[in-house]
Amino acid sequence: MKDCSVYIHISFCARKCAYCDFVSFADAAHQIDEYLAALETEMQTACRSYGGIKASTLFVGGGTPSILETEQLARLFSSIRTFISLDECREFTVECNPGTLTPEKLAVLREYGVNRLSLGVQTFDDRLLRVLGRIHTSREAADTISLAHDMGFHNISVDLMHSLPDQSLDDLQASLETAVSLPIRHLSCYSLIVEEHTPMAVMHARQPQRFPSEDDSLSMQRLCTATLARHGFERYEISNYAQPGFESLHNFTYWRRGDYLGLGLAAHSLMNGERFSNTESLDDYLNGLRRNEVQTLTDDDVYEETVMLGLRTREGVRADILPPKALSRLVRQGLMTVRDGRARVTEDGADVLNAIILELI
Amino acid sequence: MPHTQENIRNFCIIAHIDHGKSTLADRLLEVTGVMAQRDMTEQVLDSMELERERGITIKSKAVRLPYTAKDGKTYEYNLIDTPGHVDFTYEVSRALAACEGVILVVDASQGIEAQTLANVYMALDHNLEILPVINKIDLPSAQPEVVKQEIEDEIGLDTTDCPLISAKQGIGIEEVLEMVATHIPPPQGDPDAPLQALIFDSYYDNYRGAISSVRIKNGRVRVGDHIRMMAGGREFDVTEVGTYRPGSYAPCECLNAGEVGYIAASIKDIADIRVGDTITHADAPAAEPLPGYKPVLPMVYCGIYPADGADYETLKDALERLRLNDASLSYEPETSVALGYGFRCGFLGLLHMEIIQQRLEREFDLDLVTTAPSVVYNVIKTDGTKMSIDDPTNLPPMTEIDYMEEPFVDAQVITPADYVGAVMDICQDKRGTFRDMKYIEGGRVLLNYDLPLNEVIFDFFDQLKSRTRGYASFDYELKGYVRSDLVRLDMLLNGEMCDALSIIVHKDRAYARGRSIAEKLREVIPRQLFEIPIQAAIGGKVIARETVKALRKDVLAKCYGGDITRKKKLLEKQKEGKKRMRQVGSVEVPSEAFMAVLKMD
Numbered sequence: 001m002k003d004c005s006v007y008i009h010i011s012f013c014a015r016k017c018a019y020c021d022f023v024s025f026a027d028a029a030h031q032i033d034e035y036l037a038a039l040e041t042e043m044q045t046a047c048r049s050y051g052g053i054k055a056s057t058l059f060v061g062g063g064t065p066s067i068l069e070t071e072q073l074a075r076l077f078s079s080i081r082t083f084i085s086l087d088e089c090r091e092f093t094v095e096c097n098p099g100t101l102t103p104e105k106l107a108v109l110r111e112y113g114v115n116r117l118s119l120g121v122q123t124f125d126d127r128l129l130r131v132l133g134r135i136h137t138s139r140e141a142a143d144t145i146s147l148a149h150d151m152g153f154h155n156i157s158v159d160l161m162h163s164l165p166d167q168s169l170d171d172l173q174a175s176l177e178t179a180v181s182l183p184i185r186h187l188s189c190y191s192l193i194v195e196e197h198t199p200m201a202v203m204h205a206r207q208p209q210r211f212p213s214e215d216d217s218l219s220m221q222r223l224c225t226a227t228l229a230r231h232g233f234e235r236y237e238i239s240n241y242a243q244p245g246f247e248s249l250h251n252f253t254y255w256r257r258g259d260y261l262g263l264g265l266a267a268h269s270l271m272n273g274e275r276f277s278n279t280e281s282l283d284d285y286l287n288g289l290r291r292n293e294v295q296t297l298t299d300d301d302v303y304e305e306t307v308m309l310g311l312r313t314r315e316g317v318r319a320d321i322l323p324p325k326a327l328s329r330l331v332r333q334g335l336m337t338v339r340d341g342r343a344r345v346t347e348d349g350a351d352v353l354n355a356i357i358l359e360l361i
Numbered sequence: 362m363p364h365t366q367e368n369i370r371n372f373c374i375i376a377h378i379d380h381g382k383s384t385l386a387d388r389l390l391e392v393t394g395v396m397a398q399r400d401m402t403e404q405v406l407d408s409m410e411l412e413r414e415r416g417i418t419i420k421s422k423a424v425r426l427p428y429t430a431k432d433g434k435t436y437e438y439n440l441i442d443t444p445g446h447v448d449f450t451y452e453v454s455r456a457l458a459a460c461e462g463v464i465l466v467v468d469a470s471q472g473i474e475a476q477t478l479a480n481v482y483m484a485l486d487h488n489l490e491i492l493p494v495i496n497k498i499d500l501p502s503a504q505p506e507v508v509k510q511e512i513e514d515e516i517g518l519d520t521t522d523c524p525l526i527s528a529k530q531g532i533g534i535e536e537v538l539e540m541v542a543t544h545i546p547p548p549q550g551d552p553d554a555p556l557q558a559l560i561f562d563s564y565y566d567n568y569r570g571a572i573s574s575v576r577i578k579n580g581r582v583r584v585g586d587h588i589r590m591m592a593g594g595r596e597f598d599v600t601e602v603g604t605y606r607p608g609s610y611a612p613c614e615c616l617n618a619g620e621v622g623y624i625a626a627s628i629k630d631i632a633d634i635r636v637g638d639t640i641t642h643a644d645a646p647a648a649e650p651l652p653g654y655k656p657v658l659p660m661v662y663c664g665i666y667p668a669d670g671a672d673y674e675t676l677k678d679a680l681e682r683l684r685l686n687d688a689s690l691s692y693e694p695e696t697s698v699a700l701g702y703g704f705r706c707g708f709l710g711l712l713h714m715e716i717i718q719q720r721l722e723r724e725f726d727l728d729l730v731t732t733a734p735s736v737v738y739n740v741i742k743t744d745g746t747k748m749s750i751d752d753p754t755n756l757p758p759m760t761e762i763d764y765m766e767e768p769f770v771d772a773q774v775i776t777p778a779d780y781v782g783a784v785m786d787i788c789q790d791k792r793g794t795f796r797d798m799k800y801i802e803g804g805r806v807l808l809n810y811d812l813p814l815n816e817v818i819f820d821f822f823d824q825l826k827s828r829t830r831g832y833a834s835f836d837y838e839l840k841g842y843v844r845s846d847l848v849r850l851d852m853l854l855n856g857e858m859c860d861a862l863s864i865i866v867h868k869d870r871a872y873a874r875g876r877s878i879a880e881k882l883r884e885v886i887p888r889q890l891f892e893i894p895i896q897a898a899i900g901g902k903v904i905a906r907e908t909v910k911a912l913r914k915d916v917l918a919k920c921y922g923g924d925i926t927r928k929k930k931l932l933e934k935q936k937e938g939k940k941r942m943r944q945v946g947s948v949e950v951p952s953e954a955f956m957a958v959l960k961m962d
Contacts, residue, residue: 007923190918191918193917193918214913214914215913215914217914218913218914238916238917238918239918253923254923254925260923262923266924267923268923268924268925268926269923270923275925277924277926304929304932305925305929308925308928308929308932309925329947330890333890333891335890350916351913351914351915351916352890352912352913352914352915352916353915353916353917354915354916354917354931354932354935355889355890355912355915356890357932358932358935358936358939359890361932361936
């Protein structure tokens with residue numbers, strides 16, 4: 001029996017967002033049933049090869065898991081129950097999009113023990129929602145959150161993006177205020193990243209002036225931190241904020257390099273010192289060709305990952321594993337602190353985390 | 362059978378770059394049947410890839426052509442190929458010394474150019490017969506009559522019989538060959554005198570060792586002879602002598618007075634063969650060496666470092682290999698605080714430097730960091746001693762210096778009259794002293810300036826090209842050393858001096874240069890975790906300052922679904938970029954920064 005976190009990927013969306021370059025498919029609803037069958041097979045195989053799987057946390061993400069019909073959701077959850085033990089599962093999250101959730105779907109989630117919802121809202125500004133190519137309005141997002149809360153979901157997280165085209169600090173402030181006025185416990189706030197080969201990249205190439213400068217983007221992240229702190233949400237990771245006690249346990253598995261098993265298309269895993277991922281081709285996956293690549297980690301890899309991931313969090317990393325000279329230089333520069341044997345980045349340091357990591361590895 | 366020099370003709374082809382020297386050489390080979398047309402790639406004598414690409418001849422070579430003339434006699438022609446660029450002037454002069462005549466190729470539309478004149482004067486210096494030939498008469502813009510007149514007026518050569526040819530089309534080639542027999546005199550050596558063989562080229566052959574290309578002036582040389590290099594002093598046993606075919610050797614028993622060929626003597630180090638030296642017999646030496654030998658002294662120096670320190674050995678091997686064929690390349694190991702282990706390399710000139718850099722990068726797949734080129738300065742110290750400095754970091758403290766001297770060149774610029782103003786501005790700006798101005802054919806002007814070499818190696822070409830839209834041509838020759846008010850300009854990054862960025866510059870230029878280098882560095886040094894002051898300083902005094910602001914944002918937003926590969930990839934990329942940086946104190950400096958001092962706006 002293997003204890004680990006489990007991630008399940010549902011690679012379907014109602015529509016592809018303008019900034020998205022993840023493995024997800026719009027207009028493929030007809031393949032969902034086939035996909036769920038393939039997923040069940042993968043779960044079965046994994047269960048057998050690990051001698052059973054006991055999930056400490058479970059995260060169903062995407063894509064848009066909530067695009068599944070009520071029956072499909074029920075089928076997915078019953079497959080999960082069949083092959084994965086949820087007896088000691090402390091956090092069961094499903095990623096949802098406003099506009100795809102119905103009271104019926106929420107009821108199924110409740111029934112199968114889902115205790116946390118992560119809602120991709122991105123912004124409460126209708127104009128910006130259209131720019132991003134989202135399918136919902138700000139009103140729908142707020143209504144969905146209230147509905148879910150009324151139906152008993154009291155651990156709701158919301159994703160917000162900043163540094164969007166034409167977005168002002170005031171726009172962002174308004175979105176943040178709206179968010180914290182709703183019954184949520186957790187927020188992920190991060191800047192838009194313009195990925196290649198997306199409509200957003202085309203816009204960026206044609207109208208670069210619409211995008212905020214590096215300094216503006218920095219001010220926005222700081223605005224998030226300050227505003228959310230006033231409302232009791234503490235920044236516990238580079239882009240995650242929570243009320244005390246509502247930090248995401250599942251995400252901590254990633255930051256702490258705990259074992260996690262990823263199931264479904266393009267899902268990534270870290271199990272027993274090996275990182276591996278599934279194929280990104282839906283056809284291959286449906287045909288049972290799952291595994292893509294396996295990487296056995298060297299000591300150097302483990303160290304680099306530990307630093308890279310640990311420093312993202314409030315927990316930081318053990319100070320004694322870091323090169324002392326570089327560390328003390330970074331402390332002198334006001335970018336890091338060392339307390340109780342742990343090294344952490346300061347708020348200034350968080351803005352330049354990549355550069356700090358490069359100093360340390 | 363007694364050897365006769367009566368039928369030998371030794372000659373060079375001289376021309377301005379791109380007037381068609383190599384093409385004419387190819388035709389001569391083809392017509393004399395030395396090389397069938399189907400075997401010919403274009404420009405056979407230019408065998409180095411770079412030579413062909415740039416349309417220039419870097420190393421000189423010789424080839425023997427049998428030719429049966431209209432008088433029924435069979436002649437032995439020795440065509441000696443010469444490099445066409447000013448950097449290799451000395452090699453040209455040695456090749457000329459091996460000949461009795463030259464074919465002067467002049468482009469029918471371009472007319473006489475700077476290099477044409479320089480070569481003609483050199484040929485006249487050697488007392489050679491000059492056969493003018495007007496080439497490219499097939500071009501629509503050809504004006505052979507105008508060019509003929511130009512040759513008569515400018516050079517004073519009789520052009521009555523001057524062949525009008527198109528080497529490209531194969532027109533007039535026979536005529537040229539015929540005139541070589543009738544106009545160029547045969548050699549007048551004494552076969553029975555002590556051996557005097559002039560070395561006009563050297564190169565390395567994997568099987569034969571270092572080889573001397575020679576012209577036997579007097580006496581004869583055979584396999585087994587014990588020979589001595591008269592200037593170099595070393596002695597060797599001859600293992601092979603012979604003449605050249607295109608791309609191959611034709612060994613023979615003996616080379617006689619008047620002949621051109623090669624001598625192999627199991628010589629391992631090409632440095633033992635000095636171009637211009639005289640080979641004689643060790644046991645019956647000539648009383649005097651042939652005149653004109655001078656050691657080749659590098660004019661321009663720069664530091665060459667591997668971009669990746671791990672490639673040091675590869676770079677060392679590569680330089681060794683290149684020097685096998687190029688005795689004029691000099692190098693010695695040096696260490697820079699900023700750049701680590703590398704080499705201080707000496708070159709004949711800027712083109713030579715560029716060629717060596719490119720060959721290192723291309724033929725050996727090396728990634729290089731080169732420092733700004735420097736010339737050789739004379740430093741006269743207060744205690745009266747004199748030293749030569751080719752590396753700014755070796756300059757003694759100013760308090761120990763009485764005065765300094767810098768090399769000046771005699772520069773000739775030929776430009777269309779429209780750009781005279783612009784060219785004069787540049788020369789003035791480069792601390793030039795105006796000497797002379799002359800209107801020449803085709804509405805062009807020949808400008809003569811004395812210029813400090815250290816200004817010439819500092820973006821002079823680029824400026825000249827851009828401000829005359831590529832029309833001006835430029836040639837220079839070392840004139841001598843002139844006392845000058847020079848200072849060392851240092852660059853400080855975050856308060857620490859970066860040795861690889863120091864340059865020696867004229868005091869009047871130091872402020873402007875310091876400012877522009879500081880600006881350039883601010884552009885190329887990426888933001889780092891702290892603010893970086895960039896300072897230009899003379900002695901202890903800061904004369905310019907710029908700042909690279911601290912990095913403000915460099916963070917990856919979010920990890921999705923435990924996929925950390927994106928983060929890792931980004932980190933790997935940044936790590937790679939960092940590896941290519943040079944650490945100067947606490948500051949990371951990209952390789953291109955070291956060239957930044959060269960390119961100014």
